[in-house]
Amino acid sequence: MKRPSVTVSVARWSAARPGRALISWVVFVALCLGVGSMVGTNSATSEDYRVGEAGRAEELASEAGLQRPATEYVTISGGPQARAAADELTGLLREQPVVAGVAAPIRSANGVLMVEVSMRGPELEARKHLDQLTAQTERVQRNYPGLVLEQTGSASISKGVDEQRSSDLALSEAITFPVTLITLLVVFGSVLMAGVPLLLAITSIMSAIGLSMVVSHLIPDAGVGNNVIILIGMAVGVDYALFYLKREREERARGHLDPAVVVGLAAETAGRTVVVSGLAVIVSTATLYLATDIVFASLATGTITVVLVAVVSSITALPALLVLIGRRTAKRPAKPEKVRSGRLWDAISRPAAEYPVRTLCFSVLAMLLLALPLLGMEMRVLNRDSHSRDIPALQVYDRLTAEFPQLRTRHDVVVAAAPQDAAEVRAALADLGRRVQGDPLFGEVTAPRTGPGGRVTAVQVSVPFNPSSEQAARSLTHLRADYLPTVAGHVPGAEVVVTGDVARDVDYLAHQNDKLPVVVIALLLLTFAVTVLVFRSVVIGLVGVALNLLSAAGAMGLLVVFFQHGLATTLFGFDPSATSAIGSRVPLFLFVILFGLSMDYQMFVVSRIREAVLRGVPERDAVHLGVHQSAKVVTSAAVVMTTVFASFVFLHLAEMKQIGFSLAVAVLLDAFVIRVLILPSALTLLGRAAWWPWKPQQEPATVRTPLPTG
Structure with missing residues (x-):
C-alpha cells in the first residue's frame, strides 16, 4: 500500500483520538494568546518607514538632532x-x-x-x-x-486614528460573525454543523493574533496586522472547513458510518486540497516581502500567520470535531448527495458544456471590459487628508489650518557637508529663503539650524496647500529641481535632500512602483510553479495564472469605477475623501492576496476534475462532473467570503474600504464567472492537452483500512 502523507496521518490521528486532539488544539490557542500577551506587540518606529530621498533626509536630520519633533x-x-x-x-x-x-x-x-x-x-x-x-x-x-x-x-x-481602527475592528467582528453564522445555517440547516467552521475560524484568528505579537519582534507591526488577520482568517478558516465538510458528507453518503473512517477518507482528498491551497496562499503572500516596505511586510505576516494556523486547525481540530459530531449522528446517515447540483447550477454551467467557444469568448470579453478602467487608475498615499473626519483631532486640525494655512504642509531641507563649510551652508539656505519668498507655491522659511559638529544644517519651508493637493506636489518638484541645485552649487560636495509631508508620500509611491515589477514577476512565477507541482501540468499552470490575472484585473477595474470615479459616494454615501483616488498600497496588496485566494477555488475545482480523470472519466465529462461536484461548496465558500470582505466596506479607513470592496467583488467574479464559465470552457476545448505533459492514467482502486476508534 502507498504510505499516507503527513496530512492524512495527522488527520487520522486526530480522528482516532478526538479528545486528545481537541485538548491539544485548545492548549495551542491558549499558549499562542498567553505568550503573545506576555511579549506584547513590537510596533514599527519612524525609522522603519523611511524610503528614498525623504528617508535619507530624515536619517541625516535624526543623527544631528534636527529631526522634526x-x-x-x-x-x-x-x-x-x-x-x-x-x-x-x-x-x-x-x-x-x-x-x-x-x-x-x-x-x-x-x-x-x-x-x-x-x-x-x-x-x-x-x-x-x-x-x-x-x-x-x-x-x-x-x-x-x-x-x-x-x-x-x-x-x-x-492616537485618534488608532482608536478609530480599534472601533472598526469591533464593528467588523459585530458584522462578520453573525452574518457568517446565518450563511452557514442556510448551507447546513444545522446550528451544530454551522458552528464548526465558525468556531475553527475564530480560534484560528485568536491563535494568529497571539502568534503575530511574537513575530512582531522579528518583523515590526505597522498597525494593520489584526485587521488583515480578521479579514483573511474568517474567509479562509470557513473556506477550508467547508471543503472538508463537503467531502465528509460525501463519504457518509456512500455508506461509511464509522466517523473515524469517514474523516480519514475525507482527509485523503479534501485534506490534501486544503493544505495545498493554504501553502499556495502563503507562497503568494510571501512575495509582499520583496516590496521592502514595513506596511506590506506587516500585511504579509498577518496573512501568512492566520492562513498557516487555519491549515493546521483543518487537519487537527476539524477531524476531531467531525468524529465527535459523527458519533452523535451515526444512526442517521447522510442522505445520498446527487451528482447534479440543482436546476440553477445546471442553467449556469450549461453554456460552458454545450457552447464552450462562445462561452469562453463572451466571458473573457466581459472580464476584460470590467478591467478596462484599470488603465486609468490613479494612486496616491492616503494621508491625513483622506482620513475620516469623524476623528475629533482631525476636525480641530482642519479648523487650525484654516486659521494658520502655513501649517498645512512643510518641506524639510537637509544639507550634509563638511563641518568647515557650515557657515557657507547656512548662507546658501538663507539665500534659499529669500528666493522662495516671491513664489506663490511657498510660504515662510525658518532660520537655518546646524546640528552638533556642524555637519548637518536644516530649514523648514512652509506650503499653504494641503499635502494631497496638486500645488503641494508642484512645490516639491519645483524645490528639488530648481531651487536646491543652487544650494548644492554654493557648497561643492554637499548632500542636499528634502523630506516632509509631501516628500514622504512622493518618495514612498516611487519606491513602491520600483518594487512592483519584482513582486508581480515573482508572484506569477511562484503561482505557476506551485500549480505545476500539484497537478503535474504546465498547461494547467498557465491557465491558472491567466485566470487569476483576469480575476484580479476585473476586480480592480471595478475598484477604479466605484472609488476613483466616485460611484461609491453616489450609491453608498461614502466620504469623498475615500473615493477620490486609490490608496497606493491597495493594488499591490490586492493583486497578491487575490492570487492566493483564487488558488483556493482553482485547487478545489481542478482537484475534483483530476480525480474524475483518474477514475477513467473522459476529459470533457470529467470537467463538467468536477464543476458540478464542487458547485455547492464553491458557492457557499464564495458567499461566506463575500460577506466577510463586504463588512470591511463599512469601516472608516479608506484603504480598508477599498480592500474589502475589491476582495468581495473578486470572490464573486472568481466563483461565478471564472470557475463556472471560463475554466470549464477552456479545459473542455483543451481536452487531454490540458494535462500536458502529464498523461493521466486510471489509478488502481486503493484498499481503505478502517481506523481504530478507541
Whole structure:
C-alpha cells in the first residue's frame, strides 16, 4: 500500500483520538494568546518607514538632532481673556518633562491664538505622553470656561486614528460573525454543523493574533496586522472547513458510518486540497516581502500567520470535531448527495458544456471590459487628508489650518557637508529663503539650524496647500529641481535632500512602483510553479495564472469605477475623501492576496476534475462532473467570503474600504464567472492537452483500512 502523507496521518490521528486532539488544539490557542500577551506587540518606529530621498533626509536630520519633533497645537478663541489663557497654558506646558519647547503664542487674522508645543522623542512615540499635555489644556479650559481651547497635532491625530481602527475592528467582528453564522445555517440547516467552521475560524484568528505579537519582534507591526488577520482568517478558516465538510458528507453518503473512517477518507482528498491551497496562499503572500516596505511586510505576516494556523486547525481540530459530531449522528446517515447540483447550477454551467467557444469568448470579453478602467487608475498615499473626519483631532486640525494655512504642509531641507563649510551652508539656505519668498507655491522659511559638529544644517519651508493637493506636489518638484541645485552649487560636495509631508508620500509611491515589477514577476512565477507541482501540468499552470490575472484585473477595474470615479459616494454615501483616488498600497496588496485566494477555488475545482480523470472519466465529462461536484461548496465558500470582505466596506479607513470592496467583488467574479464559465470552457476545448505533459492514467482502486476508534 502507498504510505499516507503527513496530512492524512495527522488527520487520522486526530480522528482516532478526538479528545486528545481537541485538548491539544485548545492548549495551542491558549499558549499562542498567553505568550503573545506576555511579549506584547513590537510596533514599527519612524525609522522603519523611511524610503528614498525623504528617508535619507530624515536619517541625516535624526543623527544631528534636527529631526522634526512631534508637534501639538492648542488654539484659543472666544473672548478677550484668550491671551491670559495662552500665557497660563504656556507656563504649564513648559514644566512638563515631555515638552521640548513652547513657542510664543501667535494670532491669526481672525483673532484666534495658537500655542505650538514641541515634544521630546520620535514622532511615533509622542502619543504615549499625549495625556500629560491634554491634562494641562483641560485644566486651563476649566479656568476659562468662556473660552474654547482645542488641541490637535501629529500625536493627537495618530492616537485618534488608532482608536478609530480599534472601533472598526469591533464593528467588523459585530458584522462578520453573525452574518457568517446565518450563511452557514442556510448551507447546513444545522446550528451544530454551522458552528464548526465558525468556531475553527475564530480560534484560528485568536491563535494568529497571539502568534503575530511574537513575530512582531522579528518583523515590526505597522498597525494593520489584526485587521488583515480578521479579514483573511474568517474567509479562509470557513473556506477550508467547508471543503472538508463537503467531502465528509460525501463519504457518509456512500455508506461509511464509522466517523473515524469517514474523516480519514475525507482527509485523503479534501485534506490534501486544503493544505495545498493554504501553502499556495502563503507562497503568494510571501512575495509582499520583496516590496521592502514595513506596511506590506506587516500585511504579509498577518496573512501568512492566520492562513498557516487555519491549515493546521483543518487537519487537527476539524477531524476531531467531525468524529465527535459523527458519533452523535451515526444512526442517521447522510442522505445520498446527487451528482447534479440543482436546476440553477445546471442553467449556469450549461453554456460552458454545450457552447464552450462562445462561452469562453463572451466571458473573457466581459472580464476584460470590467478591467478596462484599470488603465486609468490613479494612486496616491492616503494621508491625513483622506482620513475620516469623524476623528475629533482631525476636525480641530482642519479648523487650525484654516486659521494658520502655513501649517498645512512643510518641506524639510537637509544639507550634509563638511563641518568647515557650515557657515557657507547656512548662507546658501538663507539665500534659499529669500528666493522662495516671491513664489506663490511657498510660504515662510525658518532660520537655518546646524546640528552638533556642524555637519548637518536644516530649514523648514512652509506650503499653504494641503499635502494631497496638486500645488503641494508642484512645490516639491519645483524645490528639488530648481531651487536646491543652487544650494548644492554654493557648497561643492554637499548632500542636499528634502523630506516632509509631501516628500514622504512622493518618495514612498516611487519606491513602491520600483518594487512592483519584482513582486508581480515573482508572484506569477511562484503561482505557476506551485500549480505545476500539484497537478503535474504546465498547461494547467498557465491557465491558472491567466485566470487569476483576469480575476484580479476585473476586480480592480471595478475598484477604479466605484472609488476613483466616485460611484461609491453616489450609491453608498461614502466620504469623498475615500473615493477620490486609490490608496497606493491597495493594488499591490490586492493583486497578491487575490492570487492566493483564487488558488483556493482553482485547487478545489481542478482537484475534483483530476480525480474524475483518474477514475477513467473522459476529459470533457470529467470537467463538467468536477464543476458540478464542487458547485455547492464553491458557492457557499464564495458567499461566506463575500460577506466577510463586504463588512470591511463599512469601516472608516479608506484603504480598508477599498480592500474589502475589491476582495468581495473578486470572490464573486472568481466563483461565478471564472470557475463556472471560463475554466470549464477552456479545459473542455483543451481536452487531454490540458494535462500536458502529464498523461493521466486510471489509478488502481486503493484498499481503505478502517481506523481504530478507541
